[in-house]
Amino acid sequence: MSTQEVVFGFGAHSEVADGPELVRMAQQADRERLDLISLSDHPFANVTNLPTRPAPVLARTVTSLSALSGGRVVLGMGAGGLWDRIAAMGVPRLSPADAVEAFEEALA
Structure with missing residues (x-):
């Protein structure tokens, strides 16, 4: 156990x-x-939602947080799931398959 x-x-x-x-x-x-x-990274609690954070900007942000915190950053990322709320923030709505594809591209 x-x-x-x-x-x-x-x-x-x-x-x-x-x-x-x-x-x-x-x-x-x-x-x-x-x-x-x-x-929390609204609209998701404790997960950065990639549709609202371009990968290069997110990389710089996490690098800065890591430097400020002495390397104590854990990043949780998601492809987006609450699309009504995401779209209300001005982000183009993606299908689930397109969201996963965009997520994989951002990781690469």
């Missing part, structure tokens, strides 16, 4: 203007020795 490690942390939903407060919360999490801080 395998066991899983228990981790402690918190998640936040934020906007760009919240940057200074998010940094303060992350520093507090470090001081309190929490295992993680999680930021």
